[in-house]
Amino acid sequence: MMxxxxxxxxxxxxxxxxxxxxxPWERGNLAKPHMALDHNPMRSALRAHNYGSREAAAGGExxxxxxCGCY
Amino acid sequence: MAVIDRCETGLCLRKAASRSSGLQALTAAALxxxxxxxxxxxxxxxxxxxxxxxxxxxGKRNLFDAKVENPIQVDSIHASxxxxxTDRIKFAFNFLQDTWSGATxxxxxxxxxxxxxxxxxxxxxxxxxxxxxxQRTIQFNENFEPLAVDPVSRQTLGVxxxxxxxxxxxxxxxxxxxxxxxxxxxxxxxxDLGGGISIERDYESRFVNFGGRWDFNQKSTTLNFGMSYTxxxxxxxxxxxxxxYIENTNEGSQFTQAFRNQIKIEKGDYILxxxxxxWGVNLGLTQIVGKSTVLDLSFGYARGTGFMENPYxxxxxxFVDPDTLEGETRGVLEQRPDERNQFSFGARLxxxxxxxxxxxxxxxxxxxxxxxxxxxxxxxxxxxxxxxGWKVTxxxxxxxxxxxxxxxxxxxxxxxxxxxVFVPGVGITRQSADDSVLPxxxxxxxxxxxxxxxxxxxSISKEFTKGFTLEAGFEYYTHEGRLxxxxxxxxxxxxxxxxxxxxxxxxxxxxxxRALDFFGDGHGHHLHHHGAGNPAGLMFxxxxxxxxxxxxxxxxxxxxxxxxxxxxxxxxxxxxxxxNGCSTDIQCRFTPKFMxxxxxxxxxMYAPTDWLNLMVxxxxxxxxxxxxxxxxxxPPAQGVHEHxxxxxxxxxxxxxxxxxxxxxxxxxxxxxxxxxxxxxxPTGDVDLEFRRIVQEDxxxxxxxxxxxxxxxxxxxxxxxTGTLDRWSWGAQxxxxxxxxxxxxxxxxxxxxxxxxxxxxxxxxxxxxTTVRGIxxxxxxIRGDFNKFNGRGGPMDFPKNHGGRFWDLGLGVxxxxxxxxxxGNRLSFEWIQPLKxxxxxxxxxxxxxxxxxxxxxx
Numbered sequence: 001m002m003x004x005x006x007x008x009x010x011x012x013x014x015x016x017x018x019x020x021x022x023x024p025w026e027r028g029n030l031a032k033p034h035m036a037l038d039h040n041p042m043r044s045a046l047r048a049h050n051y052g053s054r055e056a057a058a059g060g061e062x063x064x065x066x067x068c069g070c071y
Numbered sequence: 072m073a074v075i076d077r078c079e080t081g082l083c084l085r086k087a088a089s090r091s092s093g094l095q096a097l098t099a100a101a102l103x104x105x106x107x108x109x110x111x112x113x114x115x116x117x118x119x120x121x122x123x124x125x126x127x128x129x130g131k132r133n134l135f136d137a138k139v140e141n142p143i144q145v146d147s148i149h150a151s152x153x154x155x156x157t158d159r160i161k162f163a164f165n166f167l168q169d170t171w172s173g174a175t176x177x178x179x180x181x182x183x184x185x186x187x188x189x190x191x192x193x194x195x196x197x198x199x200x201x202x203x204x205x206q207r208t209i210q211f212n213e214n215f216e217p218l219a220v221d222p223v224s225r226q227t228l229g230v231x232x233x234x235x236x237x238x239x240x241x242x243x244x245x246x247x248x249x250x251x252x253x254x255x256x257x258x259x260x261x262x263d264l265g266g267g268i269s270i271e272r273d274y275e276s277r278f279v280n281f282g283g284r285w286d287f288n289q290k291s292t293t294l295n296f297g298m299s300y301t302x303x304x305x306x307x308x309x310x311x312x313x314x315x316y317i318e319n320t321n322e323g324s325q326f327t328q329a330f331r332n333q334i335k336i337e338k339g340d341y342i343l344x345x346x347x348x349x350w351g352v353n354l355g356l357t358q359i360v361g362k363s364t365v366l367d368l369s370f371g372y373a374r375g376t377g378f379m380e381n382p383y384x385x386x387x388x389x390f391v392d393p394d395t396l397e398g399e400t401r402g403v404l405e406q407r408p409d410e411r412n413q414f415s416f417g418a419r420l421x422x423x424x425x426x427x428x429x430x431x432x433x434x435x436x437x438x439x440x441x442x443x444x445x446x447x448x449x450x451x452x453x454x455x456x457x458x459x460g461w462k463v464t465x466x467x468x469x470x471x472x473x474x475x476x477x478x479x480x481x482x483x484x485x486x487x488x489x490x491x492v493f494v495p496g497v498g499i500t501r502q503s504a505d506d507s508v509l510p511x512x513x514x515x516x517x518x519x520x521x522x523x524x525x526x527x528x529x530s531i532s533k534e535f536t537k538g539f540t541l542e543a544g545f546e547y548y549t550h551e552g553r554l555x556x557x558x559x560x561x562x563x564x565x566x567x568x569x570x571x572x573x574x575x576x577x578x579x580x581x582x583x584x585r586a587l588d589f590f591g592d593g594h595g596h597h598l599h600h601h602g603a604g605n606p607a608g609l610m611f612x613x614x615x616x617x618x619x620x621x622x623x624x625x626x627x628x629x630x631x632x633x634x635x636x637x638x639x640x641x642x643x644x645x646x647x648x649x650x651n652g653c654s655t656d657i658q659c660r661f662t663p664k665f666m667x668x669x670x671x672x673x674x675x676m677y678a679p680t681d682w683l684n685l686m687v688x689x690x691x692x693x694x695x696x697x698x699x700x701x702x703x704x705x706p707p708a709q710g711v712h713e714h715x716x717x718x719x720x721x722x723x724x725x726x727x728x729x730x731x732x733x734x735x736x737x738x739x740x741x742x743x744x745x746x747x748x749x750x751x752x753p754t755g756d757v758d759l760e761f762r763r764i765v766q767e768d769x770x771x772x773x774x775x776x777x778x779x780x781x782x783x784x785x786x787x788x789x790x791x792t793g794t795l796d797r798w799s800w801g802a803q804x805x806x807x808x809x810x811x812x813x814x815x816x817x818x819x820x821x822x823x824x825x826x827x828x829x830x831x832x833x834x835x836x837x838x839x840t841t842v843r844g845i846x847x848x849x850x851x852i853r854g855d856f857n858k859f860n861g862r863g864g865p866m867d868f869p870k871n872h873g874g875r876f877w878d879l880g881l882g883v884x885x886x887x888x889x890x891x892x893x894g895n896r897l898s899f900e901w902i903q904p905l906k907x908x909x910x911x912x913x914x915x916x917x918x919x920x921x922x923x924x925x926x927x928x
Contacts, residue, residue, distance in 0.1 A: 021291045022359050029363050029423040034430040034454035034462065037357070037367050037419050042123050042149060042575055043530065043544060045165075049147075050127060050571055054550065056472055056518050057415075057438035057446035067169070067246045068274035070307065070381050 117155040118580035118892065120924075122625065122673060124148050124691065124725070125573035129173070132236055132567055135182060140240045142567075143173035146724035148671060148691045150625070159256045165267075167248040168671075170693060170723030172759070177239035177313065178385040178402060179480040179515045179564070183209050183217040183231040209398035211391050215483060217398070234480045234564050236517075239310050239383065240762040242769065245693050245721040246271035250278075259286040272721065273382070276303040295355035295369070302348050307382035309334075309341040317385055319404045327506035330404055333378075343404070345378025353415075363423035371415040379407045384516045386479075390504060392487035399488050400481075403506070405514040407477070413440040430454040443476035444519070447556060460534035466546070467527040471556035474521040477512035480561070484508050520561035523554025528571075536928070538582030539621070542575040576673065578623055578926060580892060604799050604831045604839040606882040607900035608921035611686075611747040611788045612803055614733050615678045615927060624674035624925035633665035634915025636865070640908045645702045652865040652912040658705045661698040661864040663914045666775070668694050670726065674925065682735040692755065693723030694776050698864065722772060726755040727779040731786060741795060747788035747805070755779020757816045761861070770859040771816060773866040774852060781814025799831040799839070809853075817857030821850030821873040829880070837888055843880035845902070849873035851910045871911035879903045896925045 022030075029035065038044050053069035129142035146169070153163045210218045212230065219231035250267025266279040282297030309320050318326040320334060320341045335342045355369035384405040391398040417436040424431055432452040439445050450468040457463060489503040528546030535541065549568040552560030605612045608628070615622060635642045638651075645662075652659040671691040678684050697719035731749025738744070755778035761769025771777075788805035807823040829843035852869035865871040884898035902919040 021289050022362055024290070026362050027359065029425070030359060030365055030421075032423070032428075032430065034456065035365065035421050035423055037365065037421055037432070039421075039430065039432065039452070039454055040464070040530070040542075042121055042151065042577075043542075043573065045149065046123065046125055046147070046571070046573060047546070050548075050569075051470070054518060054548075054569075055446070055470060055524070056442075056444045056475065057413075057436075057440075057448070057470075067248065067269050067271055067276065068303070068305065068381075070274060070305075070383055 117153065117161065119151075119153045119577065120580065120625070120926075121151045121575060121577040122149070123573055123575040124689075125571055126725075127171075127569060127571045129567060129569040132174075132176065132238065133564060134238070135233075135235055140174035140238060141172075143171055143175050143241075145169050145171040146691075150671070161254040161256065162251065163254070164251045165249070167246075168691075168693065168723065169246045170243055170721070172241055172243040172762075174238040174240040176236040176517065176565075177310065177383060178237040178387050179234050179517070180237055180387045180400060181209055181217045181231075181389060181398075181481060182233040182235045182564075183219045209389065209400065211396045211398050213396065215391055215396075215485060217389075234562065236564060237385075237387070239313065242720055242762045243722045243759060243772075244272055245695070245723045246274075252280075259290070260284070272719075273307045274303065274305055276301055278302075291359045293357040295353075295357065297351075297353050299351045300349070301351075303346065305343065305345040305347075305378055305382055307343045309343060310383065311340075313385065313402070314341050317402045317404060325503065325505070326401065327403055327509075329406060329506060343382045345380065345382070347375060347377030347379055349373065349375045363425065365421045367417075367419040367421075369415075369417045369419075371413075371417070373411075373413040373415075375411040375413075376409060379409065379411060380405055381514075381516055384514060386513050386515050387481040388484055388509070389481055390484050390486060390488035392490065393485055394487075401488060403509070405516065406509075406512050407514055408442065408512050411440055411442055413438060415439075428456050438472075442519070443474065444472055446470065446472035460540075462532045462534075464530045464532075464544075465527070466529065467525075469523065469525055469554075471523040471554065472521065473555070474561070475514065475519040477510065478514055478516070478519040478521075480515050480517075480520075480565075482509070482513060517561060517565035520552070520565060521555045522550055522552050522560045522565065523556060524548060524550045525554060530573075532575075536621070538579035539623070539928070540575075540577040540579075542573075542577070544571075544573045544575075546571045576623070580895070580926070604833065604841065604884050604886075605792070605801065605898075606827075606829055606831075606841045606843045606880050606921075607884065607898035607923045608880060608882070608902055608919070609803065609827060609829075609843070609900075611731065611733060611749075611786075611805065612790050612792070612801065614684050614735060614743070614745050615676065616681045616735065616738070618678055618680050620678045620927060622674070622676040622925055622927040624676070624923060626670075626672040626674065626921065626923040628668075628670040628672070628919060628921050630668045630919035631665065631917040632663070632914040633917050636662055636912055637907055637909050637915050638912050640906065643912065648865065648912055649701050649703050649705070652871065653862065653868055657862050659701055659864045660704040660707070662701050662912075663864070663866055664697045664699040666694065666696040666914060668692065684733040686729070686731045686733065686749070688729040688731075690726035690728065690755070691724070692726040692778055693721065695719055695721040696773065696776060696866075701864070720761070720772065720776070722759050722776045722778060724756060724778050727784075728752045728754045729786065741793055743792045745790055747786070747790070749786040749788075750810075751780065751784040751786055751807070753779050753781050753783060753814065755781070757781030757814050758858070770861050771856050773860075774818070774820075774869070774872060775866060777816070780809065780820045781816060782809045782811040782819050784809050797833040799833070799841075801827075801829055803827045813854040813857075818852050818854035818869060820852055823847065823849040823873075827880075831882075831884075837886050839884045839886075841880070841882040841884065841900070843882065843900070845876075845878040845880060847876040847878070849876075865912040868911070871909075871913055874907060874909035874913065876904065876908075876916070877906040879905055894927050896923075896927075898923050 033039065125147045127145040131139045131142050149167045151165045153161065156162050210220055212218055216230045216232060219228040221228055246269060248267060248269040250265060252263050252265035254261055254263040262283040264281050269276040278299060278301040280297060280299035285294045309317065314320045318324045319330050330343060333344050335344060351371065351373040353369055353371035355367060357365065357367045360366050385402040386405050388401045388403060389398045415436060415438045419434045422431045434450040436448040448470045452464055452466050454462060454464045486504060489501055491499055492502050494500050526546055526548035528544060530542060530544030532540055532542035547570045551566045552562055636648060648662055649659050673689050675687045676684055729749060729751050731747055734746050736744045736746055757777040757779055759772045759777055761772055785808040788803060790801065790803040792801040804826050809819045809822060811819060813819050825845065825847045827843055827845050829841050831839050831841040833839040851873045855869050860867050880900050880902050882898060882900035887893050887895045900921045904916045904918060907915055
């Protein structure tokens with residue numbers, strides 16, 4: 001199971017290398033603030049904190065903090 | 072943007088984009104792609120200040136008609152800032168605070184109960200029966216299924232396999248977190264180093280992280296990596312009410328030795344201690360896959376070791392005697408594995424929808440760990456700009472997880488807990504079960520059960536002027552066993568829901584500066600402020616006289632009391648406090664040892680004309696206090712929660728909100744006079760209570776630990792300021808008049824009058840100092856608590872509030888007159904008490920610190 005996932009990841013990596021590059025002057029749309037992958041970091045932090053204290057799958061991301069959630 | 076200057080292709084772009092500063096900014100950001108994209112910073116500037124407030128409130132749990140205490144609610148604030156120290160060095164910091172109180176599940180028990188049922192009993196119209204608790208006797212059938220029994224007739228009603236939560240209520244508690252990140256950026260590479268600390272009464276966590284990104288393939292591809300290390304200590308006081316029912320903390324029990332060497336007994340409190348370490352690494356790849364599409368893939372691994380338990384969760388053990396089929400329940404602290412390895416895979420897609428100028432975000436995440444939990448998360452945001460700076464973002468999310476291998480709502484053990492047996496040669500003796508009947512790990516924390524969640528919400532934001540944005544959002548979340556992917560989730564007893572409402576303010580300092588340049592009317596950097604060098608702790612002293620100008624500000628105040636107890640101006644003996652500090656009927660048993668008060672205040676100020684300024688100031692406060700026992704105190708009174716003083720107590724949340732207007736009365740350039748007229752709205756709670764303990768109400772928390780006045784208050788002020796060359800001076804008289812006789816808890820704080828006189832000197836064009844003399848007089852509290860209060864000491868009696876106070880304020884203030892950060896002002900003031908003459912008996916003040924930041928545009 002795990003091996004398949006890693007293979008998929010490496011495959012995806014290789015595939016992406018083959019993409020036709022988008023020239024810098026064609027990236028106007030991508031540069032819009034609402035196209036940022038995390039377009040609202042403060043709200044993401046709030047959501048992550050709430051989900052993290054209510055669900056078991058939190059973590060797996062570099063960072064830290066967030067408290068115990070021991071209630 | 073330095074990037075433009077370094078990029079050859081940028082030159083032609085800049086020419087094409089020179090028609091509008093907005094397009095210029097956008098193109099500049101495009102060239103920085105995708106590194107900034109992947110780190111989530113493209114939406115934000117290099118220099119930014121943001122503040123967010125939120126409220127989390129859970130719906131009531133299903134306790135099958137038993138009395139439901141108020142569910143948990145959390146008030147949070149989050150302040151964050153980013154600064155470009157140089158073109159290449161960036162600094163970011165966050166401060167977060169959560170304050171929560173209310174009931175949460177502590178254990179789970181079978182609903183059926185033979186003698187003391189877990190549901191209330193109605194006899195002749197009167198409902199009786201306690202809240203669900205985990206020590207019960209239950210009848211089983213031969214298949215070991217629990218049987219419901221009519222509590223009145225004792226007749227068996229049939230199989231009832233339902234379970235129910237056992238709830239535990241907490242007094243208010245606060246968590247503070249501070250963290251930072253320092254980033255160094257090269258043209259195609261960036262490295263960052265960060266760290267922080269999270270502190271709550273029962274948990275302290277310290278963390279460091281290191282990460283970076285590498286752009287290549289003409290910045291079409293970015294590789295991200297990160298790693299983190301966290302070290303956390305648990306210091307949990309076991310619930311007083313439950314302690315004797317938990318085998319690990321019951322001194323008379325021989326059932327288990329688990330955790331006994333980690334439990335410290337201090338002043339009657341059982342404190343469970345533990346340490347855990349967490350490591351995390353992740354690797355990510357961001358790829359521009361088209362003119363309108365960005366894809367991000369990531370892989371993460373996290374490893375935790377040590378004390379991974381939730382110290383407040385208790386597993387209910389049901390011992391069923393196979394001979395009699397009678398079940399008897401016991402509670403033990405949950406036991407989780409000492410190790411956890413988690414893997415995650417995530418994919419994020421951002422798709423630009425050209426005809427609507429919208430962005431569609433879709434995220435998927437898969438998590439797998441060696442506790443047996445597999446989880447899937449699907450999340451989607453649609454960000455829709457609506458013109459005029461408005462933006463609306465609907466959001467939907469689905470999450471599903473399988474249960475941990477060791478999760479069970481309760482454990483059924485097919486033997487008697489204690490049984491009389493005949494041993495040849497010894498006779499009849501009692502044999503008790505020991506913890507060899509238990510599995511290695513077990514938990515009834517429903518966060519480890521199988522369930523699904525569905526949540527959705529919307530947020531709306533409005534950019535008022537380039538770089539100044541307000542936002543409000545709402546989210547509803549439901550957790551249900553039956554929402555689990557593929558079915559098989561936990562039964563309905565564990566279902567719950569919550570909502571979160573948030574409001575945020577963002578100031579993008581780079582863009583504000585740009586906007587001001589763009590207007591080119593010369594006003595931007597030369598706003599005229601009266602009293603710009605005022606002491607930081609002074610309110611309503613500063614006025615803007617350019618019509619249409621805005622100011623945003625943030626003020627932090629910290630005050631501490633930890634000196635001697637005072638009676639008037641003298642220090643009384645403990646015996647005097649015992650006799651006279653409370654009332655004629657009640658002797659004092661406790662007195663404050665120290666108290667800390669922190670306040671975060673936001674300021675929004677607008678000048679519609681040159682003679683009028685309008686201000687709104689929301690506040691967020693938090694307090695903590697410790698008590699000490701008075702020597703010669705009387706014995707404990709019946710039915711009163713006595714603070715042991717081990718952990719102290721805390722409150723916090725939204726405080727009162729000030730609304731006011733400043734009106735210019737006279738201005739000659741050198742001399743300036745203005746009046747302030749305002750009210751304070753009672754948005755802070757004044758009905759905070761201690762949790763119920765030993766079946767007794769904790770009652771209302773002390774007057775000064777409540778979050779507001781609870782009354783509408785009138786706040787007039789009169790301010791004079793003068794300036795000549797490098798010198799400035801001023802005087803202010805201000806007051807607070809309560810407009811109501813009492814608040815919802817039955818009392819009104821005393822009216823207050825304050826005068827300040829100060830002088831200041833500009834050391835340089837940007838740095839000034841002030842010296843201030845302050846006199847404050849405040850009346851004692853009128854009325855009294857109209858609900859139960861423990862009446863433990865002077866802090867619980869109205870007469871021991873207010874007084875006459877003399878202080879000296881020493882301040883320093885820095886103003887940025889030009890450059891990228893022009894218009895920013897940062898000031899500090901230390902208030903040193905000179906003399907206290909308190910009403911009744913009060914704790915002496917140590918001093919107070921004010922720090923304020925403001926920005927006018």
